[in-house]
Amino acid sequence: MGNIGGFFNNVLSEMRKVSWPKRKELTRYTIVVLSTCIFMALFFALIDTGISAAVRWFLAL
Structure with a gap:
């Protein structure tokens, strides 16, 4: 397993x-x-809002 005390000293x-x-x-x-x-x-909230609006517009067609 190794020398744990030496490890902590290091x-x-x-x-x-x-x-x-x-x-x-x-x-x-x-x-x-x-x-x-x-x-x-x-920034990502703005991008998410834009993508959500685009998807809603596309689905409303």
């Missing part, structure tokens, strides 16, 4: 080497992600 060693973002960077990244999600949600 994980801790690697986690200490990680360059964690500063508070300002983290805030900026969070704003970018949230704004992108909101934009994409609005």
Whole structure:
């Protein structure tokens, strides 16, 4: 099965080497992600509304 203790020691060693973002960077990244999600949600809602209207129009013929 392997040496589980050695594995976790290696994980801790690697986690200490990680360059964690500063508070300002983290805030900026969070704003970018949230704004992108909101934009994409609005974009796909608009596309969905257009396709739904087209299908309703086509079925009404």
